[in-house]
Amino acid sequence: MFGIIDLSAYIIGSILIILLPGPNSLYCLSVSAAHGVRKGYHTVAGIFLGDSILMLVTVLGVGSLLKLYPLLFTAIKLIGGLYLLYLGIKLLMGAYQTFRHRALLMDAKPKLVAAPIHQNFFNRALLLSLTNPKAILFFLSFFVQFVEPTYPHPFVSFFILAIILQIISFSYLSIMVFSGKTLSRKFSQSPLLIMVSMSLTGLLFVGFAMNLWLAQLS
Incomplete structure (x- = not known):
């Protein structure tokens, strides 16, 4: 129907892949825990837009371009790895600052101060999504397999799957x-947590x- 091949298998596969721990979900959870539901949904919006862009890129045929030029795909994965490393280091630095000021946090009113609230969580989540190799691999190797190539309106198929x-x-x-909101209530009472x-x-x-980098060397 609508040029979609084996819809039930697609749904099951999508659920299993989304449930795998990845940078998008971990970042969403950490922001929600530190800043609450509103900021958490800023990250959701960024991830949502980033994934939509990747879907559109896949539909427009960049998947074929990456297969023709493997070095381009390698570059995307390496850039994504650099950004993941940057986020990891920033979180570790935040943990160190929390450790340094743990006494002040214990004396203060319960309040989570894990990271500056003025940072743009939407933009960070958007960039993280766009450079997320798991998402790129998913759309390039899994997503397109469920669209019948001979269907006269493939955009309809992709739109429904999207x-x-x-x-x-x-x-x-x-x-x-x-x-994350539930965790934040516990975190606000424990700087160590x-x-x-x-x-x-x-x-x-x-x-x-x-x-990612080790996979490139193997």
């Missing part, structure tokens, strides 16, 4: 946002970057 995927993604990220969570998340981001 809506399904975004509904699944939005639902999952919303869970991350409200989980803030430090540990920021450190672990920062190390995971660094690990994602290292994994």
Whole structure:
């Protein structure tokens, strides 16, 4: 129907891939935990727009271009790794600052101060999404497999698949946002918990970057 091949398999595969821990969901969770639901949904909007752009790029045929020029795909993955490393280091620095000022935080009123609130979470999430290799790989190697190449209106097929995927993604990220709100109540009473969570998340981001670079060498 509408040029879509095996819709049930597509939905199951989409859910499984979205549930895999990745930089988008971790960043959404950490922002929500530190700054609440409103800022959390700023990251959701950035991720949503970034994924939509990647879908559009895939539909327009950049997937074929990347297959013809593997070095371009390698460059995208390396740039994505650099950005993940940057985010990881920033989180580790924030954890260190929390450790330095833990006494002041304990004496102050319960308040989460893990990172400056004036930073643009939407732009950061958008850039993270656009350089997220998991998303790029997903749209290039998985997404296009469920569109019948002989269907006369392929844009309709892609549009329907995109809506399904975004509904699944939005639902999952919303869970991350409200989980972050619950965590923030606990974090506001424990600077040590803030430090540990920021450190672990920062190390995971660094690990994602290292994994990308090592994969390029294998």
